Amino acid sequence: MRRTIVLGGLVLMFVGLIGWGQEIPREKTLIIATGLQPSTLDIGVGYEAAAINVNLVVYERLVRYRPGTVEVEPELAQSWWVSPDGMVWTFKLHPGIVFHDGTSCDAEAVAFSFQRVMAINLGPAWMFEPIEKVEAVDDLTVQFTLKRPYPEFLQVLANIFGTGIVSPTAVKAHATADDPWAQEWLSTNMVGTGPYKFVEWVKGQHIILRRFEGYWRGWGATKNNIEQVIIRYVMEPSVQRLLLERGDIDIAMDISADDWELLKGRPGIILVEEPSMHATYLRFNCAAGPTADPRVRKAIRAALDYKGMIEYVLRGHAVQMQGPAAIGLPCHNDQLPLPAQDLELARKLLAEAGYPNGGFTLEYVYESGHEDRRRVGELLQASLSELGIELKIIELPWPDLWERVSAADPERTPAIVANGWWPDYADVINFLYPMYHSSQWPPVAFNIGFYKNEKVDELLDKCLVEVDPAIRCELLKEVQALIYEDCPDIDLYHLTSRIALRDWVKGYVYSPIYTEGFFLYDMWLEK
Amino acid sequence: MTYLLRRLGYIVLTLWGLTLITFILTRVVPGDPARTAAGPQARQEQIEQVRKMYGLDKPLWIQYGIYMRNLIRGDFGKSLWSKRPVIEDLKAYFIPTMELGLAAGLMFFCLGVPLGILSAVYRNRLLDHFLRFFSLVGVSFPVFILGLVLQLVFYKLLGWFPANGRIDPFIGPPRNITGFYVLDSLLAGNWRSLLSSLHHLFLPAVTLAYGSLAVVSRMTRASLLEVLSQDYVRTARAKGLVERAVLLKHALRNALIPILTITGLQIGSLLGGVVLVEIIFSWPGLGTYAYTAVTVLDVNAIMAITIVTGILYAGINLIVDLLYTVVDPRIRYR
Numbered sequence: 001m002r003r004t005i006v007l008g009g010l011v012l013m014f015v016g017l018i019g020w021g022q023e024i025p026r027e028k029t030l031i032i033a034t035g036l037q038p039s040t041l042d043i044g045v046g047y048e049a050a051a052i053n054v055n056l057v058v059y060e061r062l063v064r065y066r067p068g069t070v071e072v073e074p075e076l077a078q079s080w081w082v083s084p085d086g087m088v089w090t091f092k093l094h095p096g097i098v099f100h101d102g103t104s105c106d107a108e109a110v111a112f113s114f115q116r117v118m119a120i121n122l123g124p125a126w127m128f129e130p131i132e133k134v135e136a137v138d139d140l141t142v143q144f145t146l147k148r149p150y151p152e153f154l155q156v157l158a159n160i161f162g163t164g165i166v167s168p169t170a171v172k173a174h175a176t177a178d179d180p181w182a183q184e185w186l187s188t189n190m191v192g193t194g195p196y197k198f199v200e201w202v203k204g205q206h207i208i209l210r211r212f213e214g215y216w217r218g219w220g221a222t223k224n225n226i227e228q229v230i231i232r233y234v235m236e237p238s239v240q241r242l243l244l245e246r247g248d249i250d251i252a253m254d255i256s257a258d259d260w261e262l263l264k265g266r267p268g269i270i271l272v273e274e275p276s277m278h279a280t281y282l283r284f285n286c287a288a289g290p291t292a293d294p295r296v297r298k299a300i301r302a303a304l305d306y307k308g309m310i311e312y313v314l315r316g317h318a319v320q321m322q323g324p325a326a327i328g329l330p331c332h333n334d335q336l337p338l339p340a341q342d343l344e345l346a347r348k349l350l351a352e353a354g355y356p357n358g359g360f361t362l363e364y365v366y367e368s369g370h371e372d373r374r375r376v377g378e379l380l381q382a383s384l385s386e387l388g389i390e391l392k393i394i395e396l397p398w399p400d401l402w403e404r405v406s407a408a409d410p411e412r413t414p415a416i417v418a419n420g421w422w423p424d425y426a427d428v429i430n431f432l433y434p435m436y437h438s439s440q441w442p443p444v445a446f447n448i449g450f451y452k453n454e455k456v457d458e459l460l461d462k463c464l465v466e467v468d469p470a471i472r473c474e475l476l477k478e479v480q481a482l483i484y485e486d487c488p489d490i491d492l493y494h495l496t497s498r499i500a501l502r503d504w505v506k507g508y509v510y511s512p513i514y515t516e517g518f519f520l521y522d523m524w525l526e527k
Numbered sequence: 528m529t530y531l532l533r534r535l536g537y538i539v540l541t542l543w544g545l546t547l548i549t550f551i552l553t554r555v556v557p558g559d560p561a562r563t564a565a566g567p568q569a570r571q572e573q574i575e576q577v578r579k580m581y582g583l584d585k586p587l588w589i590q591y592g593i594y595m596r597n598l599i600r601g602d603f604g605k606s607l608w609s610k611r612p613v614i615e616d617l618k619a620y621f622i623p624t625m626e627l628g629l630a631a632g633l634m635f636f637c638l639g640v641p642l643g644i645l646s647a648v649y650r651n652r653l654l655d656h657f658l659r660f661f662s663l664v665g666v667s668f669p670v671f672i673l674g675l676v677l678q679l680v681f682y683k684l685l686g687w688f689p690a691n692g693r694i695d696p697f698i699g700p701p702r703n704i705t706g707f708y709v710l711d712s713l714l715a716g717n718w719r720s721l722l723s724s725l726h727h728l729f730l731p732a733v734t735l736a737y738g739s740l741a742v743v744s745r746m747t748r749a750s751l752l753e754v755l756s757q758d759y760v761r762t763a764r765a766k767g768l769v770e771r772a773v774l775l776k777h778a779l780r781n782a783l784i785p786i787l788t789i790t791g792l793q794i795g796s797l798l799g800g801v802v803l804v805e806i807i808f809s810w811p812g813l814g815t816y817a818y819t820a821v822t823v824l825d826v827n828a829i830m831a832i833t834i835v836t837g838i839l840y841a842g843i844n845l846i847v848d849l850l851y852t853v854v855d856p857r858i859r860y861r
Contacts, residue, residue, distance in 0.1 A: 026697070039609045121573055122565060129570075187611050203619040204811020206696045230696050234809045238675065239690055242683050248690075399558025399824040406562070444571060 024210075027527045028227040030505070030520070033234040033243055034253040040187040041201065043164040044116050047123030049422070049516050052160050053231060054207060056517035058100075059164025059192035062091050062110065062142075062157050067509040067519045070329060070426035072158045076105070076165060076193065086149035086467035093140040097216040099167035100197040107136035112168040114144075116181050124162030127424065149465045151472055155425040160514055167191040195521040196229060207231045215521075223507065223524040244269065244500055250525070251508075252500045253516065257315050260498060268503050274510045275319045276497040277326040279431070280373065282364075282380075282490040283417045287410035287450035290353075290360050297487040299349035300416075302342045303383040304376075304490060313375040314493065321491035323480045324436065325428035328512060331473040332428055333480040339490070346387055358388020362415035365404065368397045373418035376492065391416075405448040408441070417448060426513055428476050433460055436483055451488035534848075538841040542834065546598070549833045550591050553826045560824045564607035581607060581827075594830070603834075604827035608819065613831045616816065621835060622706030623693060624812035627804070628797050630709075630732040635740035636790055642740075643747020643786075648774065650752065658744065665741025670800050674734040674807040681730060688730045691809035695723045731808040735800055739793035746789045750782040757781075783854045791847035795840060 036050035043059055064075040077091040097105040114134045117125055130150040137143050146153070157163055166186070174185035190198035193216065196209040209229040213219070232249065234240050240252040241259045245266070255263065255271075263269055284291040284300075291297050310318055319327065323336040350356065364380070366373035374395065381391040394414070396404065405417055423430045434445050437460050438452035459479045466472040484491075497515050501508060507523035561578035562569070569577075578584045581604075582593055597604060603613035646658045682690040694700055694708055701711040701720040709728065712721035754760065755778050763773045802814030813832060820828035851858045 023697075029697075031696075040611070042610070045610060121576060122569070125573065126570055184611060187609060200699075202696075202700060202811070203616070204623070204815065205692055205694075205809070208696065232692065232696065232809070233811070234691055235806050235815065236691075236809070239678065239807065239809065242678060242690055246683065246686070397558075397822060399556070399560075399563060399822075402562065403557035403559065406559075 024228045027525065028225055029230060030226045030228070030251070030523070030525060031230045031232060031249040032251040032253065032518070033232045033240045033249040034516070035233065035235045035237065035240075036253075036516070037204065037233045041190050041198070042183055042186040043166055043190070043192075044113075044120045044124075044162060044181065045122050045183060045187070047161050052514050052516040053518060054190065054198070054209065055160050055164055056194075056514050057196040057229075057520045058190045058194045058198050058209065059166065060194050061160075061163040061165070062093075063154060065158050065426065065511060065513050067511055067522065070512055072154050076110070080154075086151065086465075087146050089144040089146070089153060090137070091142050091144075093142065094216065095140060097193050098214050099170070099193050100191050100212055100214075101167050101170050102214070103167055103169045105165060105167075105193045106139045107142040109168050110134075110142045110165050111136050112171070113165045116166070116171065117162040120181055120183065124159075124424075127156045127159065127162065149467050151463070151465070151467055151469070152425065152427040152429055155427045155430075158513075159425040160517070161424060164192055195224075204233060206233065217521070222521060224521060225524050226520060229520060241500075244502065247502060250502045250505050251518075255498055255500045257317060260317075260500075263500060270501045270503050270505075272499045272501065272508070272510060273317070273496045274512070275327070275494050276515055277328065277423050277512055278495055278497075278515075279321055279326055279421045280376075280492045280495065281321075281324075281419050281421065282376075282492060283419050283435075283449045284488055284490075285410060285413045285415050285417075285449050286452070286486075286488050288413065289415050290355065290362065291415045293353045294487055295349045295353035296355065299346040299353070299387070300380070300384065300389075301339050301487055301490050302346040302349065303387060304339070304380050305341045305383055306339060307341070309376055309379055310493065313379055314372060314495070317496045317498065318372075318493040319496070320493055324483045324489070324491055325431040325476075325480055326423060326494060329423065329426055329428050329431075331476040333477040335477075336481060336484050341383070343383070343386060350387060355388075358384075358390075361390040361392060363392050363394055364416045364418070365394045365396055365401060365414040366418035367401050368395050370418070370420075372495070376418065406442045408443050410450045413442075413448065413450070419448070421446075423513065428480070429460070429463055432476065432479055432483070433464070436460070436479070436488065449488050451483075451486065453482060453486055456482050456486075531849075534845055538838075538845065541841060542837050545837045546595065546830065546834060547591070549830055550594065551587075553824075553829050554587055554590075556824075558824045560607050560826050563824050564610075577607075581605065583826075598834075603831040606820075606825055606828050608823045608825040608828065613827050616828065617813075617831055617835065618706065620811060620813050620816040623810060624798075624801055624805070624814065626693075626707045626709065627728065627731055627735060627810055627812060628794070628801060630728050631735035631739070631797055632794050634732055634736040635743055635793065638736075639740040639743030640747050640786065643744040644751060644774065644779065646744060646748040647751040647755065655748075659748075662741035662745050665737045666745075668737070670734060670738065671803045671807055673737060674731070674804060677730050677734055678807070689727050690730075691727075693724060693727050693810065694720060695727070698723045731804050731810055734807070735797060735804045738800065739797060742793055743786065743790060747782070747786050750785045751778055754778045754782045780854065784851060787847055787850055787854060791843055794843050798836065798839070 038046055038048060038051035040046045041051065041054065043055060060075050062075060062077040063072050066073040076093055076097060078094050080089060080091040082089050093107060099105050111134045114128065118128050118131065130146050130148055132145045132147045134144045170191040171182045174182035188201055195212055195215045197212040199208040199210050201207045211227045237254045237256045238259060240254055243249040244252045263271060284297045286292060306320055310316065310320055320338055322338055323333050325332050350358065364377045366377060377393040381393060384391050405413055421431060434440050435447055436451055436456055437447060438457050440447040441450055442448055456479055459475050463472050463475050466475065504525050504527045506526055509519060511517055561574050561583050565574045565577045582590055606613050606616055609616055642658055646655045649655045678690045681688045698719050700708060701715050701717045704711045704714050708724035709721060712724055760773060760778055763777045801812060804810065805812045805814040817832045820832060
């Protein structure tokens, strides 16, 4: 009997203490579950989608993408102007901006942040390569002098990687002789000017952010009542679903296609699905083997069952691509045809290329973990077998795949590589130059199929320095048409971005560039 | 004592072999660690900078020499992925795995042996049939399905236990002393975090322990039944000893050797199962860290994980061998 009482007492104490006395109540806390944990929080080093959610609200940039769009709007800068030759960019800051450590965010701090990224020279630094120097003209005016005109510079400044302004005082306080830019400290700490400040990162478990009361825009005019944000790392998607259903989290970032169907129409849960700018391609080896012949490449393009791909392989969670650049970006060429399956055309093209009955084998390589790409391979395999072409599907982990496609020898490159691309900023040149300019052949960069068209190279070179937006846009559209005609790859699909929220979360707007991010300042909870 | 020294010598030798093999393997597999670390859009010159920074530009044997020199000083190098010292990440991820493993180990040993004894004592009776069915399920149920089922029942339907994590984020971890949340909470006298961490520990530990519990209880049953049919047990009973004394003093002690062996092996296999359990319960442990390290070819992290796991295995083996002498005084090591 005594034992029962003791046990019962213990249980009661246990249950009672679990939900006892919390500093910030659950109703004022937004909990987001995601499977992606960043490797580092350092804004000057990190270059991965996993850090977008924290970077977007802890740090601020000179300019940003307006929520829900790809248009650039002011953030820390209130205005800017560019010299007629496109070589000097000047930004005027808002007055009275403070960092989370209480120090003031002035032009010196902005210049310092960019100097830091360029000196570290990792991850996002490639985007700032055209910067000759950046300096403070006065307290609120910062000036960038470029090595060459950089038409997409404003877009680059709005991108999330490497552009956040970090407190120089905090960096200097933690710098050492071996580590002059305080990389070690900033890899687990953040000091920005954003509406939320960093509190803690318990690795593998969560990051906690808290509302920054001294935020320069003030809190008076917003509906925001979110005092605390907890980003929980939940790797298993089915567990995210359970947590969301019980209301233990407010937002789930990774809901599987199966669970998505089950959650449809469930009271209290809102599902947001938007086409993303993430592009999936099948890249051909244009320099060796049968696919060196454009007719063979086009035959394969005509063989794929696109309708089946979207409906069955991707279960509707994707949009077919139109040309090599993402739909929705400025200067995307929307006059290009959408390829459709046409086996007769495929046979005709193969016969013209000298393979009336097929009779060759191609390698199809994809990265481990991308089930969609495996299933697209199987779909293509079925179609190609009707044409007498055998497709050998090979799965490789990322480092191995990269080893195969970064060799300078086209003979070693597989005939077809399934590959993805994500724009850092909203400009089609971010797709076209790295993947289709012949200066970007392996081992340099991402033209992994050794594609070369002198006209494309010439036009792209012009686009790099053309400062007239209208002329540049025409050139970029022409490049897309030329690439489509040469068929160095099959432009497959844009996967949709799926986010599930509880209905008490208000004010969420999807951002096509900061896909994993939340404009928390404009959000609130109604519980 | 000399035996112990000799064994420790062997362990050092084994670990040295382990470092050599892992070092060579991580360097000869396809893929360029510097490229991965520099970032997907890095220019050649940035990649070379990273290669130099991590010493990956030097000949292999010099790299190994430098690595071993640093290792002896307890320096595992810097992670290519997080750019932090590996030891920092290891501290963060190794302790949670140990905490989960220890809890599961305690659970399966402390429950498995008594259940096995019960099974043997009530041989072929209803309780025995039930316990044997219970073990059969344990042996045949895959860990990840068990984990998901437990979450469905105890989290979603009943709401008794949390589905993931080590502690309620609203409570937060206790002050870091050892890294073991349960222990740190006790040391700090923080009851809230103690209860929350135990609460969070329960489901993953049960998931991890169930399979081993089944194996240990079956082994205990079989081993005990064999001993119970021996002549000296009959003699003990004939002397008029109470059954409890016969069972615990005479029979069990003699049945313990195979149970210990199997326990040692099961602790080893826990380390394998822990990866799945960690993923299902978002337990921030070594398994998930190792998975990331391998996928991004973080050579320094892979080395460190292999060495630490190697030390753990060797340590468990040694402890089990030493326990043999405690259980059976006839066993003497020279």
